[in-house]
Amino acid sequence: MTTVRIYVTYKPSVFDPQGETITNSIHALGHENVKSVTVGKFFDVQVEGDQVAATVEQIAQELLVNFNMETYTYQVLEEK
Amino acid sequence: MKIAVIVFPGSNCDIDLYEALKTVCGADVDYVDHQQTSLAGYDAVMLPGGFSYGDYLRAGAIARFAKIMPAVKQMADSGKPVFGTCNGFQILTEAGLLPGALKKNDSQSFVCKTVPLEVVNNQTIFTSQYQEHERISLPIAHADGSYFADQATLDELEKNHQVVFRYAEENPNGSLNNIAGVCNRAGNVLGMMPHPERAVEAILGSTDGLRVFKSLLENGTVIAEG
Numbered sequence: 001m002t003t004v005r006i007y008v009t010y011k012p013s014v015f016d017p018q019g020e021t022i023t024n025s026i027h028a029l030g031h032e033n034v035k036s037v038t039v040g041k042f043f044d045v046q047v048e049g050d051q052v053a054a055t056v057e058q059i060a061q062e063l064l065v066n067f068n069m070e071t072y073t074y075q076v077l078e079e080k
Numbered sequence: 081m082k083i084a085v086i087v088f089p090g091s092n093c094d095i096d097l098y099e100a101l102k103t104v105c106g107a108d109v110d111y112v113d114h115q116q117t118s119l120a121g122y123d124a125v126m127l128p129g130g131f132s133y134g135d136y137l138r139a140g141a142i143a144r145f146a147k148i149m150p151a152v153k154q155m156a157d158s159g160k161p162v163f164g165t166c167n168g169f170q171i172l173t174e175a176g177l178l179p180g181a182l183k184k185n186d187s188q189s190f191v192c193k194t195v196p197l198e199v200v201n202n203q204t205i206f207t208s209q210y211q212e213h214e215r216i217s218l219p220i221a222h223a224d225g226s227y228f229a230d231q232a233t234l235d236e237l238e239k240n241h242q243v244v245f246r247y248a249e250e251n252p253n254g255s256l257n258n259i260a261g262v263c264n265r266a267g268n269v270l271g272m273m274p275h276p277e278r279a280v281e282a283i284l285g286s287t288d289g290l291r292v293f294k295s296l297l298e299n300g301t302v303i304a305e306g
Binding site: 010014015017018021063064066068069 | 137138141173174179180181183184185186187188226228229230233254
């Protein structure tokens with residue numbers, strides 16, 4: 001079983017209103033050294049068998065990501 | 081002309097749409113549950129506003145998998161009128177029946193107010209009773225209504241006159257090109273964030289939305305009778 005974490009965020013070219021709002025709030029706390037925040041979501045997916053990368057890419061393409069405005073990356077958290 | 085109003089779990093403007101068509105316009109209209117698989121016998125289909133499937137994942141993303149959706153796609157592909165307002169618009173983009181996507185409002189707030197709009201294209205089956213460039217006012221009520229598409233798609237939309245409604249005076253959500261409603265290339269699928277079904281009687285404060293349905297009934301009857 002492989003546990004994969006898939007991260008979905010807006011594309012860099014797309015305005016991220018939540019990230020902007022949170023950045024402003026962090027500045028209000030006095031942390032002027034924080035230059036930007038990107039907000040996204042993650043999905044921990046457990047996949048059986050050896051078709052892990054293909055499966056992850058397929059579900060990202062077909063469901064988890066709206067490629068009009070979003071992009072994704074993923075990392076393997078655990079293999080056992 | 082027979083019209084279907086699809087009811088998804090979490091739809092909350094289905095009754096508004098149904099009553100606008102039935103009570104106000106006298107149309108022949110039915111509720112059709114999302115678990116149905118056929119739209120045989122219907123000449124047009126309407127996707128209502130609301131929060132289908134709790135807006136899980138993205139607004140409209142899960143409704144795409146409803147059992148009724150292949151039949152909706154078939155209606156769209158066969159040139160029959162398909163209309164989505166608010167969440168219905170989000171579903172149509174997620175289902176690939178309209179270009180672009182609806183993202184979170186730039187303001188980060190749920191926006192609920194009546195906004196001025198320009199009817200940009202009055203050559204569609206949904207807008208033929210409006211004047212070109214006519215200024216109307218319709219209610220909006222959404223958190224994820226910021227229309228987004230890449231530049232090439234926006235250029236195509238503008239070139240092909242697929243922008244049907246534009247926000248006038250103010251842009252309430254950050255939509256690119258002030259887009260409030262777009263149609264597909266063929267013109268038979270329209271999605272819009274504003275709610276025409278909430279502006280169909282004077283007692284509601286406005287009748288500016290009524291002609292969306294009147295246009296559809298006028299033109300749709302012609303299409304249905306071939």
